[in-house]
Every structure is written in structure tokens, then in C-alpha cells.
Amino acid sequence: MTIIATNYKEHLVRSLTVQTIAIFFAAVCMLFAVQGLHASSEALPDSENCLYCHRYPQMGRYDENGKKRIFYVNERIFAKSVHGKLSCKSCHVSGLDQIPHTDIKKVDCTTKCHIKEPSTNQEFSHANVVLKMETSVHGRRNKDNPYPEDLPDCKSCHDNPLYATLDGMWCDNEALSNETLARCTVCHVRKEWAESFYTHFTHRMRKKRAQKDIVQLCTGCHEDREKMNRHGLESIETYKDTYHWKQVKYKVENAPDCLTCHVPVGHSTHEMYAQTDPRSPLHMNNRVSTCSHQGGIQVCHPGATPEFAMGRVHAYGAKAELAAAETTIKIGDDTDKSKSLVQIRAKKEISDKEIFHYEVLRYLTLIYKVLIGSTIGFMCLHQFLDYRRTRKRMKHSHHSSHPEKEDKI
Amino acid sequence: MNKTTIIRIKNGKKYFFRFSVNQRIQHVILATCVVVLVLTGMPLKFHYTFWAQYLYTMFGGIHMAPIIHRMAGVILIILFIYHLLYLIRTIWKGQILPLKQREGLSIVKLIRLLVNQPLIPNLKDLRDIIDLLKYLFFISAERPKGAQFTWKEKFDYWAPFWGIVIIGASGAVMWGKEIATRWLPGEIINFALIAHSDEALLAALFLFIWHWYNVHFSTSVFPMGTAFLTGYLSEELMIEEHYEYYVEVMKREGFEHEILPPHGGGQDSTNMKTKEEVVSASELPRIL
Numbered sequence: 001m002t003i004i005a006t007n008y009k010e011h012l013v014r015s016l017t018v019q020t021i022a023i024f025f026a027a028v029c030m031l032f033a034v035q036g037l038h039a040s041s042e043a044l045p046d047s048e049n050c051l052y053c054h055r056y057p058q059m060g061r062y063d064e065n066g067k068k069r070i071f072y073v074n075e076r077i078f079a080k081s082v083h084g085k086l087s088c089k090s091c092h093v094s095g096l097d098q099i100p101h102t103d104i105k106k107v108d109c110t111t112k113c114h115i116k117e118p119s120t121n122q123e124f125s126h127a128n129v130v131l132k133m134e135t136s137v138h139g140r141r142n143k144d145n146p147y148p149e150d151l152p153d154c155k156s157c158h159d160n161p162l163y164a165t166l167d168g169m170w171c172d173n174e175a176l177s178n179e180t181l182a183r184c185t186v187c188h189v190r191k192e193w194a195e196s197f198y199t200h201f202t203h204r205m206r207k208k209r210a211q212k213d214i215v216q217l218c219t220g221c222h223e224d225r226e227k228m229n230r231h232g233l234e235s236i237e238t239y240k241d242t243y244h245w246k247q248v249k250y251k252v253e254n255a256p257d258c259l260t261c262h263v264p265v266g267h268s269t270h271e272m273y274a275q276t277d278p279r280s281p282l283h284m285n286n287r288v289s290t291c292s293h294q295g296g297i298q299v300c301h302p303g304a305t306p307e308f309a310m311g312r313v314h315a316y317g318a319k320a321e322l323a324a325a326e327t328t329i330k331i332g333d334d335t336d337k338s339k340s341l342v343q344i345r346a347k348k349e350i351s352d353k354e355i356f357h358y359e360v361l362r363y364l365t366l367i368y369k370v371l372i373g374s375t376i377g378f379m380c381l382h383q384f385l386d387y388r389r390t391r392k393r394m395k396h397s398h399h400s401s402h403p404e405k406e407d408k409i
Numbered sequence: 410m411n412k413t414t415i416i417r418i419k420n421g422k423k424y425f426f427r428f429s430v431n432q433r434i435q436h437v438i439l440a441t442c443v444v445v446l447v448l449t450g451m452p453l454k455f456h457y458t459f460w461a462q463y464l465y466t467m468f469g470g471i472h473m474a475p476i477i478h479r480m481a482g483v484i485l486i487i488l489f490i491y492h493l494l495y496l497i498r499t500i501w502k503g504q505i506l507p508l509k510q511r512e513g514l515s516i517v518k519l520i521r522l523l524v525n526q527p528l529i530p531n532l533k534d535l536r537d538i539i540d541l542l543k544y545l546f547f548i549s550a551e552r553p554k555g556a557q558f559t560w561k562e563k564f565d566y567w568a569p570f571w572g573i574v575i576i577g578a579s580g581a582v583m584w585g586k587e588i589a590t591r592w593l594p595g596e597i598i599n600f601a602l603i604a605h606s607d608e609a610l611l612a613a614l615f616l617f618i619w620h621w622y623n624v625h626f627s628t629s630v631f632p633m634g635t636a637f638l639t640g641y642l643s644e645e646l647m648i649e650e651h652y653e654y655y656v657e658v659m660k661r662e663g664f665e666h667e668i669l670p671p672h673g674g675g676q677d678s679t680n681m682k683t684k685e686e687v688v689s690a691s692e693l694p695r696i697l
Contacts, residue, residue, distance in 0.1 A: 241602070246456050250471035303587030311586075311595025357596045364600060368607035375611060379619045383627075385545040390628040392547075393672075 048096075050088045051075055082203075085196060086113055109154045130154065133270040137277075146341075147230050150221070157217060157269070177202075211248040211257035215239075218258040225318070232345035234318040242313055256300065261313065264294040284310075312357075318342065320358035323350035416662050417641060423667075424641035425651075425658060433640055435492060439569065440637075442485040447613045449478040454606045482580055489573045500526070527557045528567075534560035551671055554652035565620050572612040579605035648672055 046052075051073060053059065060070040078084055089096060090113040095103035110127040117124040133154075134141040140148045177198075184194040209217070218236075221227060225235045239245050239258070247255035263269050264281045275282040281290040287309035291301045301308065323346040350358075417424045428436070452465035452474070468474040504522055508514065523529070537560055540553035553559075558566075579601035582589045586598050624634040629649055636642045647655045652671045659668045 240457075243453075246453055247471060249456055250462075250465065252471050301587055305587060305590045307593070307595045308587055308590035308598075309595065311590065311598045315599050357594075357599070360596075361599055361603065364603050365607070368603065368611065372607065372611045372614065376614050376618060379615070379622075382545075383618065383622050387628060389545050389547075394628070 214257040229342040232341035238315040316358040319346040322346040423644045428640045445481040449474040557654040
């Protein structure tokens with residue numbers, strides 16, 4: 001869904017256009033309603049009749065903030081999506097009875113959605129996983145977090161699951177998936193059920209996103225310096241200097257993205273913790289295992305030593321810089337009030353040894369900058385002067401038999 | 410080993426010995442490895458540029474290029490070790506042993522001998538640089554009279570010498586990072602990355618801007634210097650770059666009466682024509 005923020009005037013004009021087009025489309029679509037119904041006969045019967053309106057692609061409006069909202073639902077894609085088995089009202093629980101809808105609440109993922117969860121035979125809800133997420137490092141239940149609005153909710157990462165169609169075990173190879181499915185349908189006679197069960201199962205057997213997309217997803221917040229500083233964190237762009245990222249970028253299969261180390265095999269993205277927490281795979285006690293074998297399933301650096309695991313994948317970022325600055329220039333003694341959270345945390349977390357390493361790295365970079373700059377500058381200057389001098393000399397030798405007499409000072 | 414001809418005469422022109430076959434082969438291996446290393450390494454350092462992907466794909470992308478890179482690196486390190494042994498052997502057999510037989514060996518003599526090696530920077534280089542500046546800024550009309558190896562060539566020699574040590578060591582650390590961190594702190598990998606890639610950038614720029622210009626693209630050599638293939642340098646370039654050595658060699662080889670004046674500084678203006686001749690590629694010697 002594209003959401004475009006526009007100013008007020010623009011949105012008035014646009015909403016008028018949208019309305020006109022919507023009405024026109026509605027009229028046209030009415031004419032072909034019969035054919036339309038035929039085409040959608042495979043999809044779930046729309047018992048609530050929501051698609052009566054929401055089937056039209058132009059359906060939408062600008063909200064109070066000037067954001068463009070699209071309320072179109074493609075029923076075929078929806079039927080094949082993760083939530084394709086649910087009725088609209090399972091998630092959109094209130095405010096639907098009145099048309100046009102006025103009092104719609106945002107979808108709450110912890111809602112019970114009247115589908116029986118087969119292991120407990122109780123109504124299914126995402127409440128479990130939401131609770132886990134809420135108490136993890138990304139969760140809003142961390143009471144001491146001063147900026148809860150920055151923290152992600154379900155949709156920050158599951159940004160458009162509705163339209164992500166489910167694939168089978170064999171990726172996009174339909175023939176293979178169909179072959180497997182054919183075995184299911186020998187016993188499970190209802191083909192749609194078998195298909196949905198199969199996709200539900202196989203969907204969880206593999207990663208949904210490419211490594212690059214995962215990096216993009218995480219960096220969406222974690223490369224936002226201001227946002228990170230508010231939470232006492234540092235921007236993670238130093239990841240992009242690593243060979244890890246270069247492998248991701250050049251599309252190596254199984255290349256290490258953010259989750260490979262931060263959520264290794266056996267961990268869940270919904271349960272990430274600060275690296276000081278013993279449950280974190282990056283806690284000092286767990287690092288060697290995370291780098292080396294991750295419990296024997298994913299083997300990356302089998303020979304990893306504790307020193308290797310202590311090495312910095314993210315090199316040194318803003319915190320080390322702040323901590324190093326603090327040791328050299330004393331800013332306002334120890335009155336922590338004037339300092340930002342990241343400054344306070346930098347002082348607390350970065351050890352003297354790390355500051356030393358940071359300084360070494362900084363001077364190393366600086367030395368090379370100066371060395372490259374001066375050497376190349378000197379060389380270019382020399383070549384230029386040499387070229388100019390030779391040109392001059394050649395000119396003289398062509399024009400006069402006494403070359404360069406006038407040059408001599 | 411046969412005695413090398415110092416001055417060869419072909420079609421009435423003199424060519425001066427510069428590099429032995431062994432040295433030329435060493436140089437070709439070095440050059441090939443360095444070019445391959447630069448081409449397979451830079452797309453990683455500059456992964457965010459548009460050309461990086463195309464260049465990397467040419468070398469088989471991330472699946473193949475790192476293997477090629479490491480192979481070239483290993484060859485280069487082997488060459489470096491060979492070169493060190495070659496150096497020691499040459500000096501030992503060619504200079505230290507004769508000295509020992511002649512007048513006996515002492516530490517002072519040995520140090521003096523090593524310091525006086527033709528590729529060791531000395532005061533003459535400093536004088537040459539000052540003279541060059543005078544020449545470039547039109548204070549003097551004469552180029553500095555270079556010895557067997559000018560300061561530019563000493564630069565050409567010591568820069569990769571130093572570079573191979575740094576880049577080789579840091580490359581080895583990154584290659585065997587799990588082994589290296591058994592003895593070294595984990596941060597060494599971060600340092601190695603900076604040292605490896607920045608030193609490599611310096612080396613590559615040095616190669617293209619300095620070395621290639623001086624030996625191929627400068628106005629007196631353009632379009633291509635051939636000494637690295639033939640091992641011999643033409644008389645014009647000898648006069649231009651190594652005048653002091655040129656006079657020395659001419660005297661030693663018995664051509665004393667044929668010595669030409671230095672470029673730009675000669676009083677005899679009739680000689681100017683030959684001096685200013687630019688060697689064209691077709692005239693280049695085929696001595697190999």
C-alpha cells in the first residue's frame with residue numbers, strides 16, 4: 001500500500017479525482033458484475049458482503065493527516081494469503097455495521113479470531129507471540145523506555161503479510177509442490193483444505209525474506225541516527241563495511257544478514273534481548289557458539305575462539321567515539337542531565353580497552369587518509385609539472401637551435 | 410651464468426642493460442598478480458559503486474573472485490619470499506664473498522656494503538630531487554643526472570616491498586581469522602581490514618599514477634616503455650634518466666669518445682636533434 005503524505009490543498013483536489021474515478025469505475029464494474037462473479041468463484045465466499053464495495057481498486061480516501069488510504073481488497077490474492085481463511089470481522093472487530101464506516105478501530109493482533117487452534121482446540125490468537133515480543137528488547141512493555149512510540153509493532157516488520165502469497169516447499173516450482181500435494185489429497189479429499197494446510201506448513205520451513213530485505217527492514221530503524229540516539233543506541237551502518245554485508249549484497253546463498261547472528265538457529269525474532277541478557281545469543285557466554293556452529297545446524301566459523309568472537313563485527317561506531325571524546329575532553333564534569341542517553345550509555349558500556357582499540361582504528365584510518373592524500377597529491381603534481389616542462393622543452397627545441405636560453409634564470 | 414652484455418648495439422643504436430631475465434620474470438609475475446589482486450579486491454572495497462558489480466562479475470562474482478584473489482595473493486607472497494632469497498644470494502655471492510676473499514670481512518665493512526647497494530636511498534637521491542624541482546620550476550635547464558637507479562625507481566621498488574609485507578600480513582590475518590585470534594586479540598581483524606584495503610588503495614593508485622606514468626605514459630616514453638620486456642634501455646632514455654650512470658658505463662665499456670651531452674644542458678647545439686628524438690614504438694629494440 002502506498003501512503004503518500006501531501007499537503008491539504010493537494011489532497012482536496014486528489015480526493016475529488018479519486019471519487020470521480022471511483023464512481024466511474026463502480027459504474028463500469030456494475031455492468032460486468034456477472035463476469036466478475038464468475039471469475040472469482042474459486043475464492044472464499046464473501047459471506048459478509050464486504051467486497052460489494054471493497055472489490056473496487058479505486059476505493060480509498062485521504063485521511064485527516066493527508067495520508068492516502070486504499071481500502072481495496074483483491075479477493076483472489078486475499079484468499080491465497082496468510083489470513084485468507086478468516087472473515088473480515090475476525091480482525092476488524094468493531095464499527096463495521098455502519099456504512100460508511102465511521103468508528104473503525106485499528107486491528108489488534110491479539111484478538112481471538114474464532115479459528116480453533118488444533119493443539120489446544122481453543123480459539124486462536126496471536127496474543128502469545130505478541131506478549132513475547134512486547135517483553136523483548138523491541139517491546140513496549142519495557143517500562144523504562146522513554147520513547148515507546150519508536151518501538152515496532154507487529155506491522156512494522158510484518159509490513160504487508162496480507163498480500164504475501166504463501167509458497168510451497170519447493171519455492172516457486174509449482175510442479176513439485178503439486179506433486180507433493182497430490183499425495184495429500186489422496187486422503188484429504190477437500191483440495192482447498194489440503195492446499196492451505198500444505199502451504200501453512202511449508203511456509204514455515206524456509207525464510208520468507210531475502211537477506212537483503214531483512215537488512216533493509218532492520219536498518220529502516222537502526223540506521224536512523226536520531227532515533228537510535230534517543231534510545232542510547234548507535235546506528236549500525238558499520239555492518240556495511242563487513243564481508244558479511246558484501247556477501248549479502250552480492251547475493252551469496254545463506255549470507256549472514258542481521259538475523260543470522262542476532263537471531264541464530266533456535267532463537268526467535270520475537271524474543272530478542274539486550275546483549276547483557278544471558279538469553280541473548282550475543283551475550284559473552286553465547287558468542288563463541290553463535291559464531292561457530294549455532295548448535296550444530298548452521299556452521300559459519302567452526303574454529304571460532306573466544307577472542308575471535310569478541311572481535312567487533314560492527315567495528316566501532318558512535319558510542320566508542322563519544323566515550324573516547326569524553327576521556328579527552330571533560331564535558332561538564334559528571335552532571336548527567338546535560339548528556340543524551342547515548343552519551344551516558346557510551347560512558348557506561350565502553351571499556352578503556354575498547355576506547356584504546358577505537359583510537360588505534362581511528363589513527364590507522366587517519367594515517368592512511370593522510371598517506372594516500374599526500375602521496376597521490378604529490379605524484380599528480382609531479383606528473384603535471386613534468387608534462388608541462390617537457391612540452392615547453394620540446395617546443396623550444398623545434399623552434400630555435402638554442403633551446404631554453406630564455407628559461408635560464 | 411654468462412656475462413651480460415652491458416651495451417648492445419643494434420642498427421647503430423646503443424641499448425643499455427637494465428634487468429636480467431630472472432628479474433624480468435619476477436616483475437611479470439608481480440605485475441600480473443597485483444593487477445589481478447586490484448581487480449578482484451577493489452569491487453569489494455567499493456561495493457557501493459556502480460562499476461563494482463560489473464567488474465566483480467567479470468571475475469566470477471563473490472563465488473570465484475575471492476578464490477582468485479587468494480590464489481594471486483599466495484603467489485605474490487611466494488614470489489616475495491623468493492625475491493628475498495634471490496636478493497640475499499645475489500649480494501652474498503656477488504659482493505660479500507668476493508669482498509671476503511679480497512680483504513676479509515668485518516661488521517663495518519658489511520654494513521657499508523649493504524648501505525651502498527644501488528637500491529638503497531642515499532644523499533644523491535636528495536640532491537636529485539632538489540635538482541628535479543629546479544628543473545621543473547624552470548630554475549635550471551638540466552634534468553638531474555641520475556645514477557643506476559633513480560629515486561623514482563627506488564620508490565617503485567620499496568613501495569611494493571613494504572606493501573606486500575603489510576597487505577600480505579593483514580590478508581593472512583583475515584583469511585585465517587579463527588587461527589589468528591588464537592594468539593591475537595579479536596580487534597586485530599578490524600585493524601587488518603583497514604590496513605589491507607587502505608594500503609591496497611594506496612598501492613593501486615601509486616601503481617597507476619606513479620609507476621605507469623613514469624615507465625609508460627610520460628612524454629619521453631609514451632606509449633610504452635619496453636625495458637621490462639627487453640631488459641635494455643635506449644640511449645635517449647639512458648641520458649634522460651640516468652646520465653651519471655650512462656657516463657660511467659660508457660667509460661667502462663670503452664665508448665668514452667661517443668658520450669653524448671645531457672639533455673637540455675649541452676652547449677653543442679648540433680646534437681640537439683638526436684637528443685630530443687622521441688622513441689617511437691616501431692623503432693623499439695627486439696633484443697630478447
